[in-house]
Amino acid sequence: MQPLAPGDPRAIGGYRLLARLGEGGMGQVYLARSERGRTVAVKTIQPALARESDFRARFAREVATARLVGGEWTAPVLDADTEGPAPWVATGYIAGPTLHQVVAEDHGPLPERSLAFLSFGLVQALRDIHRTGLVHRDLKPANVMITIDGPRVIDFGIARALDGGTSGGLTRTGAVIGSPGFMSPEQIRGLRLTPASDVFSLGTVLAYAATGRLPFGTGDSGGHALMFRIVEEEPDLDGVPGALRELISDCLAKAPEDRPDIAALLERTGADVPEGPWLPAEVLAQLGRHAVALLDSEDPAAGGGPPPTVPGPATPPPAMPGTAVPTLVPGAPVHPPTYLEAPPVHIRPPTTYGAVWPQPGPPAPAEPTPEPRRLSGAANLLTALFAALAVVAAIAAMLHLQLLGDLDEWQVDTPYFGDLDDNEAAESRKTTLDAFEVVWGSVQLAIVAVWLYWFWQVRRNAEAFAPGRIRYRRSRALLFWLIPVANLVLPKQIADDIWRASHSAPHPRTALVTLWWALSLGYLLFTAFVSADRWHEADTYASARTRATLGTVEQVWCLLAVLTAVLFVRRLTAMQHARITARGPA
Template sequence: MERLAPDDPRSIGGYRLLGRLGAGGMGQVYLARSERGRTVAVKTIQPGLAREPHFRRRFAQEIATARRVGGEWTAPVLDADTEAATPWVATGYIAGPTLHRVVAHDHGPLPGRSLRILADGLVKALRDIHSTGLIHRDLKPSNIMITIEGPRVIDFGIARALDGITSGGLTSTGAVIGSPGFMSPEQVRGLRLGPASDVFSLGSVLAYAATGRLPFGTGDSGGHALMFRIVQEEPDLEGVPEPLRGLIADCLHKEPEQRPTVAELLERTGVNEPGGDEPRGPWLPAEVLAQLGRHAVALLDSEDPDAGERRDGALAAKTTSTAQPTSTARPAAAVHPPTQAAHAAHPPAHAAPPHAHPSAAPAYGWDFPASSAPPATPVAPAVPPPVRVRGLTTALTWMFAGLTVLLTALVLHHAAALGEIPGWDDDGIGLLGRHLADPDAAIHGAESVLGLAVSVVWLVWFRRVRRNAEAIAPGRIRYSGAASVWLWFVPLVNLALPKQIADDIYRVSHPAPRPSLALVNAWWTLLLGYFALSVVSEGNANVVGTRREPGGEAIELAENAVGALAALLALVLIRRISTHQSRWLTGVAR
């Protein structure tokens, strides 16, 4: 990691920058810490690219799809601002060197067991990526981080949804995306790409890790010559140990359909599975493990670049105040002159929001510790860690499905009473009456019991997804966790404020930068319509004294039809929010 340059910002969004990690074709990459102390990697986009509207749209789409990837073998996308003057994206920071550095500089080719575990981890990473409809398109040693627990695949900046690739697989400028030494033949030819392209790149990566050289030679003679050999010549696998050699050779078939699928590779690379004979223990050579330990220590020692200036300023202020008479007031501007000078000379490109407290202690146990420097501002309250909602989501799914069925049955019952369904009795008994003596009372009773259960479970689920949304994007939810429950019971207020919380939760949880609220709006409109028709229906029943009057039947039919649609949309809504949060928080939530 390099120190920040004088023209580098000191913060981006709510992230305090600690140093430079490197630079790529798209922009600069920084090491940073969040308000709660989590260590992240923040990538900014070059100004020239940021000025191109087409690139901004494509970048926003890539970030939205990349947020669906994140798990044990990849670095999750945590935050992004694709509309900022300088667009940026924050990903989970992987503490370790790249595979390229380990092989090319620090250790050399990996031994047999390390290669087997590397292959297994990379295949599982591709499984996670491909399962969301993405392909990486640039799998190479510099995009693979080496950690104590296994490899991690990073940089989905050029990953594309399979159905979003233009014909020919080219960018808008006609340039093929990828790194020449690890491209597939179809990628070189500019053909449409699929998961098999990543499998070919995987074979090249494993061959490099096993031998320290590219399977199709170096690019010293020029990138075009290297790409010609990828398309026309056989790979050089001399020195690759068995059985990995056969696997790599299969991955490097020229024709995509002849390469093994990721599922087939998983059967051949599985290690440390239950019942397996692979010995457990460290998967890396001792020298690499020692390097990882030194890297972790250096990371823990990394602190806010301004922390030393703050301490020096505080010490100077204390010394000066001790030397001055107590009755002499020091100007406020003189307390921290180094910090103020630094900020005046290098104002941050993205100032932290008013609620941000970069020096706050970590809120999550899995985060790296924050700097031990004393905070310059009061510490923000810790955001509670995310929680699982899978069980509640499943329960609500079945409950809303049951409500939809019951309300649909009531619709048919009242339609039959009105004579709208041929073949049914005019009094509405019809088919329902064959099994129920009083179908209207029985279905209403079941609806009431299920509706009460739904109300309780819904509020618990609603508060939990609100808590997860706060963990995903602190400060983006307008009301507290308690308010997300009791606002439903406040007259008039519950016609609007719970909807605002639902809007915030949906926006924060959805992977799209600007998700449409059409689903939330439709559900809320139907819900209010159902409540309004319920009031009218009850009033009509009190006036006419019976629910068998034609006017009462028509109102109840409309009430239950709207209720059935509202329950169905609620089912879709809870599944969508829960799924998005589960994908987003993969690797974060316990």
């Protein structure tokens, strides 16, 4: 905190200013108290921005949306004036230093215990921000306050509503908004931002807290070089504790879709939250000194002459709205704090400039998720059908191998392939293989029916385990399994979603999913484009041998795909049953 400068106002909108807290890209931030004694942070807007009607309308909309964030991990928006000549917003004051001050000046990198609690608190804050439709866009150590109870995220000054345009991290003039060392690759490129951008910034903040340095280096060699490293190079995570390294690495993935979502981060960080004090003793002592400094700011030194004030609720606005310099009213009284209950919060909606933006309502209630069910019966039936198909495939493979030997013998007795129509042994072999094809097709049809039922249910369970993390609706996901072309991409993604949602550990190994998908897809493509022709429909013995060989390969491939499918079904079913058991009764 710094004393008020001679030119600073002494009151803004009914809040008595006590000290300067800092200055950002949008304006000055002051420590203040309400008439009833609540300590707040008041942020004013630069005159140049205040003259822009587009900015005012956007600012008003974002303030109204930020009001809905709430929660114990952020600074609540208490009051605002978006219509006056000098717009401002008041938020709850967080009594504590910033994470940047703790790491860079007072203590250094935080211990692993503190990092675990810090990561949990920041993820909780992002959850509260994102579920109201906001992307913070400037998550950095200077915007993370450290308190005894945990971290608090502040400064939604450059946050943007998710539906507020597609310009991403660019201003109207093309300047990138954000802090270079903590920006995401898509923010640097000026693309549309999603909550995944804040997840990238989260990874950078945690890496800084763990090591005291930025994972992509500093901007000493130029801001453009730093932004290039963020977009193109891998982060330097040396010194990050092992328990946190993998989480930070996942958050710093270049592609937004490769980063974990908030639900996954909540699951990964919530398991290791330490009990008791989360900060080192030196930082706790610093918080005590900060509280003393806050008490010392009760009576700031008054400048010469009567204290100025900025028009607020009790002062009518000047005759010319939009002027850059606030009108000062001499002799405005300054009331001492009475330390009563703070007044109800309110937001003044914009009506003077531009269109009246609709005020967002409370977040829509989440759709109820179904209770998970055990699927032993469907899994056992599907396993039995797969086992039957494996037996059929193994016998068919042996029959094709025998056919290769028979073709060599038949060629000696009947050089012309067309004469095999009168060969009883060839006709018997043809009848046997055709019968196996019928059995094979019937078992596959039964597998498809049971497989779809089992898949529908495991997809339902996965949504119950991790609501909102599954990318495809059940009906749409089920349809994709029936479209062969979609198997090239989508079912693998769906299977990954279900697998990860069903696994209780934070980092499930998906090698089995990939192996099953690769073998099944390869088998599908092989049967569709390579081995579709039958051996007895060939024109020559050489062609018949080729088709019989392909038939053998097809059956062996089918056998391998079936075995991995059985492992996939059993493993995924067991994972879901384990989670159901861990959840206990509903």
